[in-house]
Amino acid sequence: MRDAFIDTATALLDDDPRTAVVLADISASSFAPAARQHPDRVLNVGIREQLMVGVAGGLALTGLRPIVHSYATFAVDRAYEQLKLDLDHQGVGAVVVSVGASYDGASMGRTHMSPGDVALLDTLSDWTVHVPGHPAEVPGLLRAAARHDERVYLRLSTQVNDLPRPAAGQLTVVHRGGADAPLVVAVGPMLHPVLHAITGLDVTVAYTHTPRPFDVVGLRELVGAATSAGAVPAVVLVEPYLAGTSSALLGAALGGVPHRSLALGVGRTDLRRYGEPADHARWHGLDPAGLRRSITEFLG
Incomplete structure (x- = not known):
């Protein structure tokens, strides 16, 4: 995903004079050729992530379309105040790619x-x-984000699904269960472990790579099938970030519809461990075995 982002952003710099890239050392060497070609639109501010977002806000005020890039923990956690003030408060946009x-x-x-x-x-x-x-899926998402001036977050990962689903801006059914089957919503790279987890289970699986805005209409349509069959819908939401992040949106989308829901994702407890991504997926129950255990316990 990172390579796809760098290649696409480099092409945008060549093709669109509005495009600018602001870095804080991360991936600076990969953008070095582009920086030589476009020294006024590829800016590396050093290890100053807050400044990176502030510069992006200033560029946006001049009419440019800035792309900001770093690790998620630096581009969002560390620079949260600048995202709030220099983008939100000023009413300008950028594409934050983590x-x-x-x-x-x-x-x-x-x-x-x-x-x-x-x-x-x-x-x-x-x-x-x-x-x-x-x-x-990355090039299409980045190119679409570069064409407007709103605030966009593109969250890249080394965890990937088997196949791309480039048209999954809305909930897209990838596995169909019975008329009253429970619904499992998989976000981004969670689709791969979910499909392995539900083998032999009567569930419907829907995928999206765009959880914001959440596809409320699509969710209600999928849940409506179970309601029409006389069942109380069951919805399992599987996200690759903090468990429960989209629970409020799901509850609001199904307001007035009796339902049961389960939110799966990264736990809130700091495990204080290193390890590899696969280890953390297992520790948080986001590997196929852990997901199957949680889903079957919830469904009874």
Whole structure:
């Protein structure tokens, strides 16, 4: 995903004079050729992530379309105040592109983990959030974000699904269960472990790489099938960041519809462990075995 982002952003710099890239050392070497070609629109501010976002806000005020890039924990957690003031408060936009996701950088410790990034952005206004599940989904999402001036977060990961689903801006059914089957919503790279987890279960699985704005209409349509069959709908939400991040949105979307729901994601407890991404997926119950255990217990 990171390579797809760098290639696409470089092409945008060549093709669109509005595009600018602001870095804080991360991936600076990869953008070095582009910086030589466009020294006025590829800016590396050094290890100053707050300044990176502030510069992006200034560029946006001049009419440019800035792309900001770093690890999620630096671009969102560390620079939250600048996202709030220099973008939200000023009423300007940027494309914030992160790597590291929740625990891709676990071998570097807690400093490089950011399971709460999307929850933090939910406290701000009018952010579109893309969580691609495959590298082939990245170019289309980035190009679409570069064409307007709104605030966009593109969350990249080393965890990937088997196949790209580039048209999954809305909930897209990838596995159909019976008429009253429970619904499992998989966000981004969670689709791969979910599909392995539900083998032999009568469930419907829907996928999205755009959890913000959440596809309320699609959710109600999918849940409506179970309601029409006389069942109380059961919805399992599987997200690759903090568990429960989208629970309020799901509850609001199904307001007035009796239902049961389960939110799965990264736990809130700091495990104080290094390890690899696969280790953390297992510890948080986001591997196929852990997901199957949680889903079957919930469904009874």
